[in-house]
Amino acid sequence: MQDHPSGAKLLDTKPQRSLFERLTALISPEPEDRAELLHILHDAHERHLIDADALSMIEGVFQVSDLSASDIMVPRPQMDVIDVTQPIEEWLPLVLKTSHSRFPAVEGERDKVIGILLAKDLLRYYADESFDVRGMLRPAVFIPESKRLNVLLRDFRATRNHMAIVVDEYGGVAGLLTIEDVLEQIVGDIEDEYDFDDDADNILPIRDGARGARWRVNALTEIEQFNEIFGTAFSDKDVDTIGGLIADHLGRVPGKGDVVEVDDLRFEVLRADARQVHVLLVEKLIEAAAARAS
Template identity: 75%
Template sequence: MQEPPSRDKHPDTKPHRSLFERLTALISPEPENRAELLEILHDAHGHGLIDADALSMIEGVFQVSDLSARDIMVPRAQMETIDISEPIDQWLPQVLRSGHSRFPVIDGDRDRVVGILLAKDLLRYFGDESFVVRDMLRTAVFIPESKRLNVLLRDFRANRNHIAIVADEYGGVAGLLTIEDVLEQIVGDIEDEYDFDEDEDNILPARPAEHGPRWRVKALTSIEQFNDMLGLHFSDAEVDTVGGLLVTHIGHVPHKGEVFEMEGVRFEVVRADARKVHVLLVDKLPPRPSEADPR
């Protein structure tokens, strides 16, 4: 007599799911795209399954794959550079004052980056009479403005590099990026004893937009400064900051990637967590036909 088939003879057979499990899968299917996955994660946070910091970092990982170098780079005008054509005594105080660990080195022109100088290599200057700055330079890495941050982060790790020079389409220097800048998109601001929250850094030009310049704005920027810089007229009667203005307008803390329009201004959330907004991209929209001059 033939024996009935035994489950033990088929170890690869999937375990039988209970009726409850099948009903649960039918009612709550697996996420089919990123938006559905993020919605599930936000629900998990709402039920206390993951904390705000974990949710923020997960969102940051998704955001890194959507952003490019031009979105977060330090603009050319804000770069701290060393001009190798000048005597070392002229730029050494700048190095000591800034506290940075790496400096792009130029040769008379910001578009002529000849290398990267590590601040620790300057220690040899004080004990070596034959010190030559050019011999201390590390090779500068150049990347296009369009390079995705997730690819750049992988390159940083693979090459043990910490800084890259961002080049524009004409081969000129557009800005710079560090590995810290990329990691901050995931874990939030990484502050050290040399970081300063100066007003002039609250609003920086990011890149041209469809209807004019686009600005990278810290959410803690005062509405007064925001109005002055962009020629706007938002009220600060109820809130003091741009982030507070946005949250008040939409009625909730926005997620990364959300876009809103308010009084002819477009706001895109670049960095935020479950508790507050950190950084925005802002550009002014053209007047609607009804608002335009009828003449």
């Protein structure tokens, strides 16, 4: 055997394994597919080897690789946009009301997205009488509906971009999504402009739509509180929250854009992640029928 000089160290030529590879190496027997790996991870959670948050994030990583932009985007009708052909005073109240950090800027119609306006850039409007909205716009990033979320997340990180406009096969705007929307599929809901400060804000009236009066409802609102406000008699025997009620009717975790009609109410999912629904739009069907008849 060849001797080595005192103090000399042999170089480790073995490639460094990723955290995921080291994690799976600790589990025996070696899983043959993703389903088996998830089964083993669930078993590890039951044996308190990993906590619930870690398991949830690992599942979220798998889901991100399976989802595309169209699965989680904010649909075109729900996009909050500014129209640069209108005076600032026309759309500034929308900016203040929604409190988003970024807004797609359109030129007359939603298919003509010409850039992204950062809300913080509007501070210059109050200090500069010659404020030029078009000059403040950042370039918009356009992606196809089929783009995988794991690829999009990598692009977001590489370009330091936070918003993408989703287009359909004909080049029309289908919706938008942000880096936060992608991350929420992994870590769960992130506090943002859709969050509710306290129980008193669980049910908030919003501007009437084509169907009449509408409410924005926290999906964690207890059914008892919901019944008191809407005069309904939903049972809380099997579920505690209104989001749980919607999931029970669908037989699965609700997704953004899902619509459910229960008794005389119409529920539309405004915000959801891979694990639960967060925000609902509620409308009364009776008022909708009256509006159509008038």
